[in-house]
Amino acid sequence: SQQGEEDPQALSIQEGENATMNCSYKTSINNLQWYRQNSGRGLVHLILIRSNEREKHSGRLRVTLDTSKKSSSLLITASRAADTASYFCATVLYNQGGKLIFGQGTELSVKP
Amino acid sequence: EAGVAQSPRYKIIEKRQSVAFWCNPISGHATLYWYQQILGQGPKLLIQFQNNGVVDDSQLPKDRFSAERLKGVDSTLKIQPAKLEDSAVYLCASSLTGTGETQYFGPGTRLLVL
Numbered sequence: 227s228q229q230g231e232e233d234p235q236a237l238s239i240q241e242g243e244n245a246t247m248n249c250s251y252k253t254s255i256n257n258l259q260w261y262r263q264n265s266g267r268g269l270v271h272l273i274l275i276r277s278n279e280r281e282k283h284s285g286r287l288r289v290t291l292d293t294s295k296k297s298s299s300l301l302i303t304a305s306r307a308a309d310t311a312s313y314f315c316a317t318v319l320y321n322q323g324g325k326l327i328f329g330q331g332t333e334l335s336v337k338p
Numbered sequence: 339e340a341g342v343a344q345s346p347r348y349k350i351i352e353k354r355q356s357v358a359f360w361c362n363p364i365s366g367h368a369t370l371y372w373y374q375q376i377l378g379q380g381p382k383l384l385i386q387f388q389n390n391g392v393v394d395d396s397q398l399p400k401d402r403f404s405a406e407r408l409k410g411v412d413s414t415l416k417i418q419p420a421k422l423e424d425s426a427v428y429l430c431a432s433s434l435t436g437t438g439e440t441q442y443f444g445p446g447t448r449l450l451v452l
C-alpha cells in the first residue's frame with residue numbers, strides 16, 4: 227500500500243500564480259523527497275528534506291516538513307507553463323534499505 | 339554525466355507472451371531499482387539491487403517477473419508470461435549508495451499488453 231497521500235489530486239492555475247501541493251504519510255521517515263514527472267517521461271528529483279529539517283528552498287521551490295503531523299508541502303512560486311507536470315512525494319523509511327515509497331501524485335496544470 | 343539508460347522505450351505484446359527490459363545505471367552507482375508505474379498512480383518498487391545482490395524484492399510477482407544484475411552494472415527485468423494488468427511504465431533508477439539519497443530515473447519503458 228502507498229505510504230503517502232497527496233492533495234489535491236489535480237490543480238489548475240494561471241501562469242504567475244503560486245501552486246501548493248500537500249503530502250501526508252503514515253510512519254516515521256528518514257527523509258522525504260519530491261519528484262516531478264513530465265508526461266511520458268521519467269521522474270526528476272526536485273528536493274530532499276531530512277526528518278530533522280523543517281524547511282528547504284531551491285530556486286522557486288519551497289518545501290516544508292512537519293513530522294508531528296506527518297505531512298509535507300511543496301510550494302512553487304511564480305509558476306510557469308513549463309511547470310506543468312505530475313508531482314510526487316516519496317518517503318524513505320528507517321531501516322528499509324533506502325527505498326522510496328511514492329504517493330499518488332498531484333497533477334499540476336499551469337495555463338499561459 | 340550520462341543518465342540512466344533504458345530500452346526499449348515502448349513495447350506492445352499479447353498476453354501470455356514474454357518481454358524483457360534493459361537498464362544501464364549511472365556509472366559508479368551501486369544501487370539499482372526497478373519500479374512499476376500504472377497509469378494514474380505513483381511508482382511502486384519491484385526490486386532493489388545493491389551491486390549484484392538483491393536487497394528487496396518483496397513486491398516482485400515472482401511467479402512471472404524476474405530480474406538480474408549479473409555484473410553489478412546493467413540489469414534486465416523480464417515478464418513471462420505477461421498479463422493484461424502488467425500494462426504500465428517500467429522505470430529504472432539508480433543511486434550512489436542506496437541509503438535513501440536521491441534516485442536518478444531513466445525515461446522508462448511503456449508496456450502495453452493486449
